[in-house]
Amino acid sequence: MRCYRLFYLLLLMPLTALYGCNDVGQDETYVIRLGHQLDINHPVHKGLVFLKEELERNSEGKMSIVIYPSSQVGDEREVLELIQIGSMGMTKVSASALETFVPEMKVFSLPYLFNDQAHYWKTLNGEVGKALLAAGEQYRFKGLGYFDAGSRSFYTTKKPVQSPDDLKGQKIRVMNSQTAVSMVNTMGGSATPVSWGELYTSLQQGVVDGAENNLPSFYFSKHYEVSQYLILDEHTSIPDVIIVGTHVWDQLSPTQQTWLQDAMQAATDYQKEMWAESTEKSLEIVKEAGVQVIAADKEQFQQSVAPIYEGLRGTELEKLVQEIKGLGEKM
Incomplete structure (x- = not known):
């Protein structure tokens, strides 16, 4: 069933339609397809929408992201596999789901690793966090940055x-x-x-x-x-990791890479605020x-x-x- 689903997705979404290509015309938009599993009201999805909007603003419309939420293109592992074979451009994935591909990511699943939020973000924004993002490149995953996924x-x-x-x-x-x-x-x-x-x-x-x-x-x-x-x-x-396939990243010019990386940083800052608000509201509602x-x-x-x-x-x-x-x- 799983193999059939992947095959079906490949038939529906040819490579050039999925993530753009180097020979796009001067007035055309380079589009990256991003699939994830969460609801459109989730703060992570809203952070991804902000990422898309920032990329469009940075590039003056020359780059964009099309987002497929709610497991439309598969679960986390399936989307990672689609990225590996070049049939999807980006995803949001829990660091835990990356363990199979990037063993170093196991560290984030260890209990009571961080003292508090300040320690958490100091780790993610520092050399340790950057090294872990880079560790996925040999598996065709370029880590762009982290989103907050709370405790x-x-x-x-x-x-x-x-x-x-x-x-x-x-x-x-x-x-x-x-x-x-x-x-x-x-x-x-x-x-x-x-x-x-x-x-x-x-x-x-x-x-x-x-x-x-x-x-x-x-x-x-x-x-x-x-x-x-x-x-x-x-x-x-356990943070969420925003990934772009190396097959996409390597196609981008240095300027395009900067547009995407700058959009990622802005989206991280925005999503952290959204996450804090959503956590407080969610606790009130379930009570x-x-x-x-x-x-x-x-x-x-x-x-x-x-x-x-x-x-x-x-x-x-x-x-x-x-x-x-x-x-x-x-x-």
Whole structure:
């Protein structure tokens, strides 16, 4: 089914229609196609719309982006594969979804890595963040920058989670990320990968007992309709990565690359503000809808995942963790 879907997309979207080409005329617009999985009301989508508008402004209409939201062209992995074969130009993807392609991205899925938002953005905007963006180029992914995706917390359908012990026996949906699987299992839950598009039904029908995500996604997905309990343990802060395929980036002139990179920086600043507003509003709405919101004892959760960090000893990932932790200590 998945292969059929990819084949069908390729038939519908020939390469020259997908991302433009070098021989566009002087008065023509170079168009980049971007696919992602989120709702059009989501702050990440709004950030991408701002990116499109900034690129058009910077280039005086000579470059543009066409956005396909709501999984119109596939889930995160499918869109990444389309970029690799040259059939899609750009995407927004969680850093966790990049683990399979860019192993260094696993670091963002480690629980309680950052001290606070200042530490988070110092890492993303600094040498560590830039190096991780560049690490994808050998896999045909050029990282343009990061969008805020907040902190992820657990939500459940049957009983509240107030400590890691409460996760025992509960099937918790996670992204297709080995690091996320390891985290939930180490805490005592039973990690169960389920695609984003199938999660509402899975929660409703009891295929899984809960999931974990950020507040805006919990709200916009309407998962709060079938999940009575939200525990604000904020175990991970996994950024979204804005990617352009190297097949597109390498076609662009230095001036075009600058237009796109400048638009990305402006969109990051805009999206951070949108995210903060959306997070606050989402929490208010789910509370009004009757969701029981529980303040977590984060120290208990931090202690429960200590074995994950112990398992990193002597690895390259441990060095990266130490570098990130060192940035926090200097603040």
